[in-house]
Amino acid sequence: MRQYLEIAGSFTGIVCIYYNMRANIWGWAWGIVSIIIYAYIFYTLKLYADFGLQIIFLFVSIYGIYQWLHGNKENIIIVSKNTPIQNIISILFTVLIFFLICYLLQKYTDARSPLLDSFNTSLCITAQILLARKKVENWLFWIIADVLYTYLYICQTLYITAAFYSIITIMAVLGYIQWNKMYKTHNIDN
Numbered sequence: 638m639r640q641y642l643e644i645a646g647s648f649t650g651i652v653c654i655y656y657n658m659r660a661n662i663w664g665w666a667w668g669i670v671s672i673i674i675y676a677y678i679f680y681t682l683k684l685y686a687d688f689g690l691q692i693i694f695l696f697v698s699i700y701g702i703y704q705w706l707h708g709n710k711e712n713i714i715i716v717s718k719n720t721p722i723q724n725i726i727s728i729l730f731t732v733l734i735f736f737l738i739c740y741l742l743q744k745y746t747d748a749r750s751p752l753l754d755s756f757n758t759s760l761c762i763t764a765q766i767l768l769a770r771k772k773v774e775n776w777l778f779w780i781i782a783d784v785l786y787t788y789l790y791i792c793q794t795l796y797i798t799a800a801f802y803s804i805i806t807i808m809a810v811l812g813y814i815q816w817n818k819m820y821k822t823h824n825i826d827n
Contacts, residue, residue, distance in 0.1 A: 639678060642674055642677065642678055643797035643798050645674055646671050647671075647797060647800070647804075649667050649671040650667075651804060652667040653665075653671055654808045654809070657768065658808060658811060658815050659815070662702065665698050665701050665702045668694070668698055669698050672694045672695050675687070675691050676688055676691035676695075678795075678798075679691060682793060683749060684748070684750075684754060685742060685746045685748050685754075686742055686755055686758040697765045697769055698769075700769050704769050705771070715771060715819075715823055716771045716820050716823065717770075717771060717772060717773070717820065717823075718772065719767075724774065727778075731759045731760060731762075732759070734762055735756050735758075735759035738754075738755040738758050742754065750792070750793075753785060753788075754789070757786055757789065760779075760785075764778035764782060780806060783802050784802075786799075787799050787802040787806065790802060
């Protein structure tokens, strides 16, 4: 049963990222389906930070849909880049979330990989928020997290999910390239 859920979660996740790479709002809908599937998988495997991440993803996905539909005065939000200060804030936010999640996992759960799980979770929270705001840098956070998740899921014998994360690592690299092109195109036109 778990393998079928992994396949379904992976498939819907790939479709989600395909649309996200194109800055298409349908990515959020496919992502919500993947989120629900993986929330169940992670909870049953006692990967609590990953389970909690799926819950956060659900709320940020709703925020992302709203942002992409009504993000500014023109009712659209364009692909943009962080300022240097926003990059520092993103990194500091990630570190703060890491320490908080790590503390909670070590103190209150029987999590299998609290350090790596916490670090990846903090990267993904930041990446998802940046994605919702259509910031190019979201892909950099995803690339790091996806590489580390591939390793984590191999260690947890979630081989289908590890393969999925290998694929989405490549997709994140392509997304970064694509969003940089969108950013440059928009800035040339203005």
